[in-house]
Amino acid sequence: MLTHLTLINFALAKHLALDIASGFNVLTGETGAGKSLLLDALSACLGERTDAGLVRFGTEKADVTAVFSCKKNSPEAIWLNQKELDDDSGEIHLRRVIFATGRSKAWVNGRPTSLTELKELGRLLVQLYSQHSQQQLLAPPYPKQWLDHVHQFAQPAQAVRQAYTLWQKTIRQHQDALAAQTSRQQRIEQLEIQIEELETISEKNYSEIEQEFDRFSHHEAIMQDTAYGLNVLDEDEQNITQTLASVVKRLEAHAGRSNELQDIYISLSNAQSEINDAALAIRQFIDKQSFNPERMEQLNHELEVFHRLARKYRTQPEQLKMQYLSDQKQLDALLQQEDPTTLATLVTELEADFFEKARHLDKIRQEAAPRLAQQLTAQIKTLALPEAYFEFKFEPLEQANTEGLSNIQLLFTANKGIPAQPLAKVASGGELSRIALVMQVMNAERTEAEMIVFDEIDVGISGGTAEIVGRLLSKLAQHVQILCITHQAQVAAQSDQHLFVQKQQTDPASSTIFQLNEEQCIHELARMTGGIEINQTTLQHAKQLRALKFQTQK
Known part of the structure; x- marks a missing residue:
């Protein structure tokens, strides 16, 4: 339930803070006073589209905050918990800042959020009906949507849509499988041959084989050069190790007498250690080396296999392993594809599942439709249409679709003895506005939102009819909070809280709302x-x- 609304530099409002009561709230005021101000501000907090025109003239930004009470385990409380936006206050604070540049920012309970999330939450908190809602009645899908909403058939209707979508998707997969059956089998055979051929080298490392072969090819030169290096470093009479040791020893005696000599001594000592390690490593390397003609021949054969396969598959030898893995992946994917026979069986099963769900949905719709038409007829008769009559007409579709098996029309007549016909053909503007109003009230009785906003939906009615509308809304407000923008005194007279909007000719002009x-x-x-x-x-x-x-x- 909306409890408080604050507007700062929003359109005609400079600074407006308003408490909203439970029950039936109406908002009235003279034409042009700014009755839409409250609705626009609330819509902004609920994530609807905004623009720079909502920023008060001469200011940089508009700031709107809406506070809602929040019950534990309500749909909005569950949503907040899932998004980790809840707190323990028992309230929901929605804030929207709109900048003069046109961009905006949004927060939920003090934490930044996206407009998509804000709109999701907004749909759980508030349901809005406008004076243009009667145009929905003329849209072909509306009677079915209204019937499903009032009788809470959303779940079986969604099950039918999902079943139909899956059925059609599998039909396309079956058709694709039939078309690709020949080429698929050819590709599987080709990949199996390639994989078998590449498998011989898949566990080998080309770079390591190439390096080992290169080492055997230059074995003699390697041994000569490493032996020469060892002699120079550690085995000749005037080797580097002994000469450097003598230099280090002489400098050691003077290292403490000069910082520069100390640094030089340290550097040479480190070099001496590195050279000793290098000489030891060369000696160990020489000791491990042995020439193996048979191993060299084996390596040469493996390199020839790599180069032959690389030429065959037009790639580099070191890329053959990647080629093997890619072929294996393609083969796995092709083998996992269901063959046309399996898919044909699945298509039949899914078709049966769809029609079972669709027939069930059609049955419960046809059972519920007469009762709903009677309820609508009874409600409309009180709005100066004593001979009104409604009925739903079900016509089988030539081809089933996501919505089921039947086309559903709402038929209407306002005159005794005249057969009911499609609403769009026979209802006048005034009749449409009254029908829309009653249907919206019946809709609202089933809503999960704790607040409903009616924006001038009583346009086109007056007198006793408006009084009955007021009573309808007042009765509905016993279960849900209502905010109604109205021009009808008979409607406003039924309110629990009457809000009045007044324009003040300041510079620039401003509007205020008060109880x-x-x-x-x-x-x-x-x-x-x-x-x-x-x-x-x-x-x-x-x-x-x-x-x-x-x-x-x-």
Whole structure:
């Protein structure tokens, strides 16, 4: 439930803080005063699209915060927990900052969030109906969607869509498998031959083989040069090791007398250690070397295999292992592909599964439709349409689709003795607005959102009809918080909290919204019914309208 809304430099609002009560809230005001201000601010906090035009003239940014109460284990509480955006306050704080450049930022409970996430959360918190909602009635899918929503058929309808999608996907896979069957088998045979041939070298390292062969090829030169190096370093009469040791010994006696000599002594000592290690390593290398003609011949053969296969597959010898792994991966993928026979069986099974689910959905829709049409008829008759009648018409589709087996139309007649026809053909604008209103109220009774906003949905009705609409909304507000922007005094008179928007001709102009007390409420109802001039007659009529609410409650 929305409890508080704060607007800073938002459109005509300079700084506006507003508490919203539970129950039935109405917002009224003169044309152009800014009744959409509250709705636009709330929409911004719910992740809807914004633009720089919402930033108050002369300022750099607009800042809007909406505070909602949050019950444990509610859909919004579960969503917050999943996104790690919850806290222990029992409230949800939504904030949106819109900059004059057009960009915006959003926060949930003080933590940055994306507009996508903000919109997801917004749909759980608030359901919005506008004065243009009646146009939805004329869209072909709407009767079916409305029937599914009111009777909570979303799950079986989704199961039908998923079953149909999987069935059609498998049909395409089967067709592709049939088309590719010959080429697939040829490719499998080709890969098996390649893999068998490359497998002989798959566990060998070309670089290591090449290096070992090169070492055998230059064995004699290597032995001569390493022996020469060992002699110079450690075995000749005037070898480097002995000469360097003599130099280090002489400098050691003077190292403490000069920093420069100390550094030189250290460097030569390190060099002496490195040379000793190198001489030892050469000696060990020489001791391990032996020439093996048979091993050299084996290495030569392996290199020839590498080079032959590299020429055959038009790659480098060191890339043959990658070629082997790639071929193996392709073969595994082809072998895992189901053959056309298996897929054909699966297509048959999925087709049966789809039609089973679709027939079940069609059955429960046809069973529920007459009761829903009767409920709609009964509600509409109270809105100055005493002879109204509705029925759902189910027509089998030529070809089943994701929505099931039948096309569903909502038929209507407003006149006794006249057969019901498709709504779009026979309903007038005024009738459509009343039908839309009742259908939305019936929708709202099934919503999980704890707040519903009606934006001037009572356009096109007046008098006693508007009074009945007000009673409908007041009754609905016993279960869910309602905010209704209205021009109808009969609707506003049924409110639990009356909010009034007023424009002030400051520089620049600004609007404010405040809660009316009972006396102010009567005065505003009189203005709505009587126009600019308010007299005792209009005030008395306003009091009578207001009294009807309390009589109804009794």
